[in-house]
Amino acid sequence: MNTLQRQQVQTPLYHDPAAPVDARVADLLARMTLREKVGQLNQRMYGWNAYRRRPDGEFELTRALYEETDRFEGLGALYGLLRADAWSGVDHSTGADAQAGPALAHLVQRHVLERSRLGIPALFVEEVPHGLMALDGTVLPVNLAVGATWDPELYERAASHAAAELRARGGHLALVSALDIARDPRWGRTEECFGEDPYLAARLTEALVRGMQGNAAEQVGFSSDKAPVVLKHFAGQGATVGGRNSAESELGPRELHEIHLPAARAGVRAGAAGVMAAYNEVDGIPCSANGPLLNRLLRENWGFEGLVMADGLAVDRLARITGDKVSAGALALNSGIDLSLWDEGFTHLAEAVERGLVKESALDAAVSRVLALKFRLGLFEHPYMTPELPPASGEDGRSLSTALARSAVTLLHNKAGVLPVDPARVSRMAVIGPHSATTAHQLGDYTAPQRPGTGTSVLAALNRLTFPGTEVRHAPGCALTGDDRSGIPEAVAAAAASDLAVLVLGGSSARTPDTEFDANGAARTIVSEMTCGEGVDLAGLRLGQAQHALLDAVTATGTPTVVVLVQGRPHAVPEAAERAAALLTAWYPGPWGGEAIAEILLGHTAPTGRLPVSVPRSAAQLPVYYNHKDTEYGSYVDEDAEPLYSFGQGLTYTSxxxxxxxxxxxxxxxxxxxxxxxxxxxxxxxxxxxxxxxxxxxxxxxxxxxxxxxxxxxxxxxxxxxxxxxxxxxxxxxxxxxxxxxxxxxxxxxxxxxxxxxxxxxxxxxxxxxxx
Missing domain, CATH: 2.60.40.10 (Immunoglobulins)
Known part of the structure; x- marks a missing residue:
């Protein structure tokens, strides 16, 4: 036997990077025990519990991680190693920033490989809802703002930058909202939708996949600056009853296919590596237990060969209909789920096989899909790969985020042409409102803590960019929530003494450390100023009482007033349409959104945003989406049935x-x-x-x-x-x-x-x- 033959005998096929992925998967699978297979399908831990930061600033692994890797002789996937927010409790004093992230990922991966008999690396799974949700990650405008850009090419560049940041930090797999269609703006997660229209959402989903993964049709694997994506949520979660999070979706098959599946179909055609099954049920069948949806439609009809992940704790919820978590895990696996998220049910899959609830062949199919993704990422050859962060199309994160924000600002009316601001008519400007001097409420849900000084508020941007000699006065006027009106007199005085008032109102998805959370991270007891985001559903669409009082008082001064709405859903503010000289919505424009808003107000650039959703006059009108069935809709006796502003609407500074x-x-x-x-x-x-x-x-x-x-x-x-x-x-x-x-x-x-x-x-x- 020559040297080459001896090496071929000694080196398993699955370690040969030149071998086809399918062959490598089959070889590795044949060597695995049932226990090891089950371990590949579990994503049990919160990643931030896998490490702690010592007083000297170095990281050490926790007993919890040792116990988790010992349980299955390795680790299939780890969620949120880099995640930082109020729920995880991770901030700059306890977590890994851009420089420390790669070392932390290396430390954890090395431990996983040492515990794995076969040397199987772990997948590091991170949230990338609007940029990488990690310390020092670039925050982009939320999806609803991206929808308002109507610009897939720009979004593709931003998505590419987000993927590069993820991989540079040692992360592998990106969880990205894309598939939910906004059919009821009372839903707190409306900000995660591209809009109410399936065609617009499909084009932006394609752009997302192309940007993050590259052209999957031309490559088997992923380059070092690209990241496979899991598109969420599949399917119909944007149409839950009453706009309540995780509630049932009363959708007929036609509504599902016409409205809620096109974006997913587009993402699959673009090569998306994975999809996440939604929390909701459709026609009585939970998505995580919906074999016709996951196995028949997604895999058989659409030919999807990628990974299907359950949403957090969704598998364990199935015990409500199966009786226990063992059978819940079996039902989810048989229905098409490959990888769980924080559930106990999937940890008992070996028992489910032994009890005959699951065939080992079904288990093997799921394991194969997990392993195939690891091989495509090159993790067996480069488990510690931490490439330098390359620029995305020559643009840095801040410029891309600002460009998206600028493209998203939508001018809804401009009475008498008060915009752009004319320096010959405006020498004194009042900047008013609870959003006027802060960046915290520009960021949206699922955002990591920002370093002090990050971002630009509307006030700061106007002070810097406004015309020489213009006097800028400021008064917050009121708090974002509640009915405290004590600051309104100061705001009225500022407006009355000015030639123009810029009134910045809206909502907020900013989580704070005193927010209480469900086990899956949704906000539970709402405190402080959080009025939107996961778990924050509204029965009405009005702003806080004090904000409406402030609007009434400022517009009553007679000073021309420009109202800017910073929001994660379309709020019903018909008073602004009636009384303001101009009205814009900027959605949640990200840290540098204030700069984008100021540029448009001052005419440095013209608004190009278009509404991705219809804007209702009140919640009593809902639904108001434009693409309803073509029947003879009657009006209301007590209110107009038409939306205040229609889908696609948006003005600029010409006609x-x-x-x-x-x-x-x-x-x-x-x-x-x-x-x-x-x-x-x-x-x-x-x-x-x-x-x-x-x-x-x-x-x-x-x-x-x-x-x-x-x-x-x-x-x-x-x-x-x-x-x-x-x-x-x-x-x-x-x-x-x-x-x-x-x-x-x-x-x-x-x-x-x-x-x-x-x-x-x-x-x-x-x-x-x-x-x-």
Whole structure:
């Protein structure tokens, strides 16, 4: 036997990086005991309990980690090693910052490998909801703000930067909200949605996957600055009853397929490495126990070969219907769950196999998917890989975050043209409101503690950027919550003595150390100023009483007032629409959102944001999403049924005129495209987001009033006209048929092009006869 032959005998196939992933998985799986297999499917620990920081600043491993790795001779995955927030209790004094993170990940991984008989590394799983949720991670605007940008290319660059940060810190797998569709803004997690529309969400989900993972179709593995993503939540969680977190979703199959599955389908097609089963149930079947959803639809019909993770403690919740946690774990595994999160049920899978509740072949299939991801990441060759953080497309995190924030700011009305601020008319400016001088409420839920001085408030940005000689006065006016109005007189005096008042109002998802949490991290007892976020659902959509009083008092001074809303959901503030000279929403724009807002107020840049959700007049109207079924909806006797502002709406500092859409036969998939002339009729350069909607006329299923099917941004100089062309292919024309398959159905379809859904209803359409 020669040297090469001896090496081949001594080196297991699974250690050969040149071998196919499937072969490596099969070889390793054949060497594993049942106990080791079960260990690969468990993600039991909170990562912050795996270490402690000594007084000298160094990290040491805890007894809890030793016990966890001894239990299964290794560790399948570890959640939140880098996580820092009020729930974990990790801050800059106790956790790992950007410099210490790689060393901590190295320390833990080395321990895992030493405890694993076969040398199987652990997956380090981290939250990346809007940037890496770790100390010194770049905080991006929340998803609802990303939806308002209508800019997948910009978001793709930001997602790429977030992936690079995760990998540079030693993390591997990113958990990212993308699949929830905002159908009830009372839900506290509305900020995690890209919006109310499935097409917009699908395009942004594709951008997310491309940005974080790269082009998965061209590679088996992941480069050192890319991270596989788990898209959450699958499916229908954005439509729970009453907007209550984790409640049931009363969705028929058609509603599920038309509204709540397209983003997931787009993410799977883009190559997403994983999806997370949602907390809610659909038609009586919990998502984490929904075999038809996970096994039949996701895996068989869509061909998904990746990882399915349960949401935190969702498996153990199944004991309510199975009777105990052993059978709960068996039900989840048999239904398609591969990896648990903090559950006890999956720790008993060996017992479930022995009792005949689970076939070992089903267990092996789940283990294979976990191992395949580890091989694709190159963890067996480079378990300690900590590459230097590369720039994302030449842009650093701050510039990307600010660019997203700037693109998300949406101008809803601008009476008498008070914006942009005219220095010839404004020499004294009052900056007022509970959000005006703070960055804490700009950040959104799932945000790590920020170092002092990080970010820019609206007040600080206006002081720095405003025109020379402009006097800026400040008064907070009131607290964000409650009815304390003691600061209103000072705010009124500041407004009355000014030429313009900027009133910054809204909500907050800022968690504080005194917030009480459920075992899965959702806020339970709401304290301080938290009015949005996971576990913070509202029955109404009004701002705090004192904020409404402040709005009334400031606008009553007669000073032109610009209202800026910083929020994680569309609040109902019809008074601002009635009384403010201008109204903008910035959502949660991230740490540097104040800079983006100030730039737009002062005209350094023009607003380009468009609403990703409809804005209601009150919670009593709900639902108000634009794409309801095309029936003869009646109005209310006591209130208008129309939203205050429609989906897609947003103004800029010029005006546009749209021509009538023209259908052109051009030899594409269905032989047609749509062209429309767009003209800048104002005196400033500007950007219009051209939106194409379809309205089926003759079709085999009951249609929706409108459905967004394409959009393009176009920049035009004053007086410039440009022809915008859209290909009308499957993505634009397909509908969910009687058999629930998405296909192009025969019939007649109106093509409407406008600047918003409301505008599309009034636009002159083109009619296209479609052959299925």
């Amino acid at each position: 546009f005129e749209y021509g009538v859409p023209n259908i052109v036969r051009d030899g594409t998939s269905y032989g047609v495209s749509c062209e429309v002339d767009v003209t800048n009729t104002g005196e400033r350069a500007g950007c219009s987001v051209v939106q194409l909607y379809i309205r089926p006329l003759r079709t085999t299923v009951w249609p929706r009033t409108l459905e967004l099917r394409a959009f393009q941004s176009v920049d035009l100089a004053p007086g410039e006209c440009r022809t915008v062309a859209f290909t009308l292919g499957v993505d634009q024309l397909a509908q969910v048929g009687v058999d629930l398959e998405r296909t192009v159905l025969p019939g007649s379809v109106e093509i409407r092009v406008a600047e918003s859904a409301r505008g599309a209803l009034d636009a002159v359409p083109a009619v296209l006869d479609v052959q299925g």
